[in-house]
Amino acid sequence: MIGKSVPRVDAYEKVTGRAKFTDDMILDKCLVAKVCHATIGNGIVKSIDTSEAEALDGVVKVVTFKDVPNHCYPTPGHPWSVELAHQDVADRNLLTGRVRYYGDDIAAVVAEDEVTASRALKLIKVEYEEYPVVLSPRLSMRGSEHPIHLDKKDNILARSSFAIGDVDKGLEDAAVQIHRSYKTPIVQHCHIENNISYAYMEKGRIVVVSSTQIPHIVRRVVGQALGIPWGQVRVIKPYVGGGFGNKQEVLYEPLNAFLTMQVGGRPVKIELTREETFTNTRTRHSIEYEMTAGVDQEGHLLAKEMITYSNQGAYASHGHAIAANGLTASRLQYACPNIRGEAYTVYTNCPTAGAMRGYGIPQVCYATESFMDDIAYEIGMDPLEFRRKNLIHGYYEDAYLKPIAANSNGIFECLDKGAAYIHWDEKRKAYADQTGDIRRGVGMALFSYKTGVWPISLEIAGARLSLNQDGSVQLQVGATEIGQGADTVFSQMAAETLHMDISRVHIVTMQDTDVTPFDTGAYASRQSFVTGTAVKECAQLLKQRILDYARTLVPGNVDRLELEDGYILADGRQAISLEELAMESYYSLGNSSVLTAEVSRQVKKNTVATGCCFAEVEVDMKLGKIKVLDIVNVHDSGILLNPQLAAMQVHGGMSMGMGCGLSEQLLLDEKTGRPLNGTLLDYKLMTTMDTPDLTAEFVELNDPMGPYGNKALGEPPAIPGAPAIRNAVLHATGIGFAEIPLTPQRLIDGFTKAGLI
């Protein structure tokens, strides 16, 4: 079943609209909560008067920052750890009187219906004392009179650095030394389903139903935020309408849990609007890079340095992990004897940045791959040739985080495929030295991406299988289907190892922390690798139990029992069907015992996926418009579990990468920090009209670490698109832009400055 493009197991439910998402599951008489957001970007609440709101008919409860537990909790969807150094930063209460960004949560209203809740919000009277707003990390780290968080006087959440070899010496020895700056924008995930949850109490415990990627982590964080034992919390995850990392964070679930407790356990719903999703959830980090490199005469990298300033926004969220992930990536893939990296993650008064598909790698890939093209341009070398010269062949491993290694490395095959597809050599030549208003170019970028979070964080996954009476199996995992096809590939895995058709595997889609095996959830492109390992072991265990039970049923002396296509083979002959065996296991008066298997497995391995993007663009110099004529992603993600699903993953990621490169950016008012385009009307997400045909190609190397030869594919597709397009524009126009997205304004400014228009 592995490697086959079987249809998604949830296809019919989703196409017919029957799949139950969080809002579909709410029973009657659910109260509605709305959050009162600050209307300043930095400062404190001097006074808050909720009396008029409380007096409004239909308002059940109003709470302010004064009413919530006064202890901090962490929000990111990390696995947690018993070691303090591996725990996340806890820097927020449920509500706050210290406003750290425009829209910060200062109060909440619970009402009988949504209209009443919204009206009540307007009746809350707030007086503020305002502080100056700082949106730039490099400005913010100079410090301010009122640090954003008291324990970080210089507003620096964290810094880290590393050095390999002697970079200064390397730069000295270099034939050419180059320095460039790059910057990426704040972008938003724009999942179809806004963040939503509802909560109620049951047997003295709190139940939270949430559109989340990480139900087991939500359970933990709700416990932490409320200061109650984690076993008192139950979290249920229905179908999810996209997450992209924004639902790998515990945002309003703790407040929701708190609110139901405040109204005696009645069900309370918090459904964010699209505007709130833009402002009050999480964004991709805007990161600034200072890059320096030296190359020798032949174009070999002798030294490189990267200094990173990551704009964290108002709260720690995933914090420095994003910038640190970029530092790690900067050490991989390219051979360079001297490498230095330094990263700062800085609190600002921007909306909080968190996890988003690629987790810092789209940003660092943008900087690194733009820089690679800029160096090649500088030394007059074909940028693909320049990369081939510097890329490591075959195995490599990270110098610091030992298990992170390219256990299979198909980057050269990827580059060959991409170059052939785009007709690299012809077009690089054909498009050289263009003039005129319309110019074309081809560009490319490549990346590497690790699979899962080990050894930086814990990797653990669980799976449970049980044999039904008809020889089919129930499969339960704590890992989550969030639209990416996880349920389908887990079902394929179980079917593969149990040698049965996928129609015989019934996967339980809904996670419920009361009954679901423990797994940390959907992030870091980990599930098919980490959870896949657990599913495989669980299936092997069930298979062994089936064969052990078969031995009690198959007569005679049999050497070898096998499970194949729903039959037990005894020395190669069909001895008994799996259905007959299952019926015996349930209903034999002599020897019945239902066959089940469960594993909870720590996975201490990692492997690096790789790939590249090649794009051809047409630039209208006077309109400042880029048209992507053709674009291809080529991925080495090991063996494809389901080629069609894999292609769909790549298509979605490519669209995201193009958006980041061409049009997406959340703009903030410089003075107040207020989002200027926090709606889907104003925020320029790629539409089908903006998107050319997308091509996904693959190099399938069997990775020895992957449970089925597979490695990361969930996030990588979103990584290389933006720099590939940026580099194609460089090829077309000779202008290497430092900052994305490449909006018409930015292009016109750049071309004007360069005297091209």
Added chain:
Amino acid sequence: MIGKSVPRVDAYEKVTGRAKFTDDMILDKCLVAKVCHATIGNGIVKSIDTSEAEALDGVVKVVTFKDVPNHCYPTPGHPWSVELAHQDVADRNLLTGRVRYYGDDIAAVVAEDEVTASRALKLIKVEYEEYPVVLSPRLSMRGSEHPIHLDKKDNILARSSFAIGDVDKGLEDAAVQIHRSYKTPIVQHCHIENNISYAYMEKGRIVVVSSTQIPHIVRRVVGQALGIPWGQVRVIKPYVGGGFGNKQEVLYEPLNAFLTMQVGGRPVKIELTREETFTNTRTRHSIEYEMTAGVDQEGHLLAKEMITYSNQGAYASHGHAIAANGLTASRLQYACPNIRGEAYTVYTNCPTAGAMRGYGIPQVCYATESFMDDIAYEIGMDPLEFRRKNLIHGYYEDAYLKPIAANSNGIFECLDKGAAYIHWDEKRKAYADQTGDIRRGVGMALFSYKTGVWPISLEIAGARLSLNQDGSVQLQVGATEIGQGADTVFSQMAAETLHMDISRVHIVTMQDTDVTPFDTGAYASRQSFVTGTAVKECAQLLKQRILDYARTLVPGNVDRLELEDGYILADGRQAISLEELAMESYYSLGNSSVLTAEVSRQVKKNTVATGCCFAEVEVDMKLGKIKVLDIVNVHDSGILLNPQLAAMQVHGGMSMGMGCGLSEQLLLDEKTGRPLNGTLLDYKLMTTMDTPDLTAEFVELNDPMGPYGNKALGEPPAIPGAPAIRNAVLHATGIGFAEIPLTPQRLIDGFTKAGLI
């Protein structure tokens, strides 16, 4: 935690009305199905015209008996077996054109709402050919021109018999030989929540949410009825508002599943009315007995014979198992060298009889214990002394079904307690030789009851535990809470074996066959015994895993590790808390693995519970009214898991027993078989106004078979009340009534015939 009267774990939910029952869980836009019931008691449907019903606005689908799969399926909630001899009788389709009782299901309507469905029913035109109705088993077994089921020409569903010793010789040798006839009525369970289910399709599978005692069996029977693989069916059981055995049968769930398939998988609900619950679900079997016995000079039983005619009604349902259970009971408890039994289960045109609390034993107890009093009356012996003389002391076992045995036997202690409570000796003397209009009497009855169904059927149970981060545990069982307190005692069991407070055990109330361990469900007073065995083993397994993991955490050389009160004790000292250990198991970077345990256990044991009822009554001779002045049940059910819950069980059962003895009977029109009093207005269920204070007492012997020394308690309380009251009336009036309930009409008739009034 065992033996403590901890509050029910579901008390708060149920008292506040928050507990979700089936109807509470239905989401919007559920279609409503109504069943078209026959308006004759025996015959065939000659023609059926649904065109007008189909044309009604809002009707989505009409199906008749012509549209349903033409294969039969069994309905009772038995465990099933791979052995043909242990499988249930399959004698019905989803709908039928052969009407076998008044109200038989011939068609069904699916509509957008209930009113439309009801209106559509009235538009269905049916023409019948009527056959004579036969309501008496002894008449029916003479055969008829149109047998109720074609394969049973004599209408006898089954017969069985046994003989121990030589009964004829024993009777010959007896000093006194006595013969009597007895008869019990058709009664209904009258659970608060009528039968209800709804069904829909999901990923090509059928989901049925049902108020059932036996979700895993519903899964199987839906598969059988529809002829689809059982793994294609998912059954969910929410809270249940009482079952008493009526929900130990698969009634309308298969039709509901079929109907959702007919409307493309849209949700369809079938909610029976109270009237349908009376007529179309299941009743307690009305059984007629012919009893013969011989006793010697000293009052020892020398021989006894019991011939049983069980009125099965229209369909096999649990069938002969009820009468056969009575045969088994007739062999137990009393010492008698020569015993003979014979039983017939006969199809009639009555509503179908099935499982009901006590499963045939209230009936046989009524006959046997009335007979014991009648013999004692005949030979002029105190009926309690007569019983003491004939009861077996200590261990006994059944002659045929070997593992059925009184492994502990507290009947003599029970009798002592009951006699002392009611002041037996004084009152037997005081109430002798009364005259006048108001007379008093004391009476008693005793019984034995096996625990679970082994070895007659399969006993299998499953349990799953997992350790939460805070050291609490999740407990999952496939056994069901149906109001009896099962969830509470399972939680106590896990807490006991894991040596923690019950507040640390979070039991999953809802059963979902996709994720719930396999267990056959709530019946036969089996769960605390059979499932309890699985819960105990599962808790022992988890405990062992906790201690094994503790060994990796506790430093130094430790001989003995124990789990006590949430701590690991190393050689008696608190070494680490269970919470710390649990946190390590989840979040240790070095060695994390969530600790879980699951067992699926066949339980090949049985043990006999016993007990008695003593009652004092006042009879108004002219009004024919019985007033129960005082009543006590004394039970030997082994160690009480939760004394308060046990007392509640006994109170409920006593009320049921009194109802059966005094007022309850479903009356049928002799000509058509139509129920005459099938509503709660006309059917005389005991109300609080009819019920005196109820006293429950216990003799707690530690039964060696019970997982915690416990044995059957769920059903026994309903058994001895009716004969105890009947015998008290005998004491008061000298009249030994043959038939219950003892309605005013029956009393006046009896007293008149005896010349007392």
